[in-house]
Amino acid sequence: AIAVANNVQVAVMAPTEILAHQHLASFKKYAEMAHMTCAILVGGTPAKERKAILGGLAEGRIDIIIGTHALIQKDVIFKELGLAIVDEQHRFGVLQRGDLTSKGLNPHLLAMTATPIPRTLAITYHGDMDLSIIDEMPKNRIPIVTKVVDEQRLKKVYDFMKEEVAAGRQCMVVYPLVEETEKSDLAAAVEMHANLSENIFREFKVGLIHGRMKKDEKDVVMDAYGRNEIHILISTTVIEVGIDIPNATVMLIEHADRFGLTQLHQLRGRVGRGSEKSYCILVRRNFTDNSKKRLRIMESTNDGFVISDEDLKIRGPGEFFGIRQSGFLKYKIADMVTDGPILRKARKAAFELVKTDPNLNQSVHELIHTRFMSEYQDKLVQVNIS
Incomplete structure (x- = not known):
């Protein structure tokens, strides 16, 4: 509202159409009260509606636009974009955010x-990005119990899931692939849906959702799951974001060892x-x-x-001047995680140096100027992307 009151536009980018539509519903409720115009642009937007x-956007008649990757197409032009919001930021690449x-x-x-992805967390450690943390759970939420199990204990897990469903609650089972390949022995969602629905959970309604389904097909499944007409949902990682089913109490993740920390936490x-x-339950x-x-x-x-802090330690921060979002920097001395205060002091000293000599023209800064231009000149485009 503050941005719009200052005559600029707001863009909100989400990774999935499901999440974009959820945001639209939330934003519209408040936007209409404040007399702000709000619209949505996704891959499935009809051509006529998209043109309008x-x-x-180009004429400034739309104050707030919510969308997916469709927002970064070349023909999307704003009259004056003043605030860009990237939700589920870890799902986008550096260039996409840029x-x-x-x-x-x-x-x-x-x-x-x-x-946060390692690169972004590292940028905050350097003091180049302000950080706000919401560390309180919503009211009446109970912390989730997480357990790692071996496949030998799956029967007990399935029995526990049956108890939860019998009590009126719902479960989800996530598999990393849609179908078996010659190169992989991962349990596949489509095949395991047949196995679980026909053999393990015969007395319950078992649904299936994956990324290769059409949007309408996915909507039918999720609507049925939301109404508790589907008791157990078998899925790929398509449910990683944008799914809000308060009645779901068990998440079983197969081949959990093949997922990254960020993805596991999101699931x-x-x-x-x-x-x-x-x-x-992590298998x-x-x-x-x-x-x-x-x-x-x-x-x-x-x-x-x-979790992100540990992920940073395991995977490294990636490139500040490039597009890699993880990987280790070649520091000679510094440690990204433990040397945060020293790194911020170094940053402050660098700002003071540039304040007194913006172009590094003084003879005392000649070596810094030479090295900076030789190693970083072609990478300055990405340095301001969080």
């Missing part, structure tokens, strides 16, 4: 996520949204040191920022 929206902010003249940027967040106690089938470390972290905390 593009015209409204494409959104490039739609305006240095607009303000708000990045939202429960689990876990699909349960525990109601007042009932909820559970996230481990591969016993590498890294996978054991990741799953141990998941068992020990529900805090997304603690």
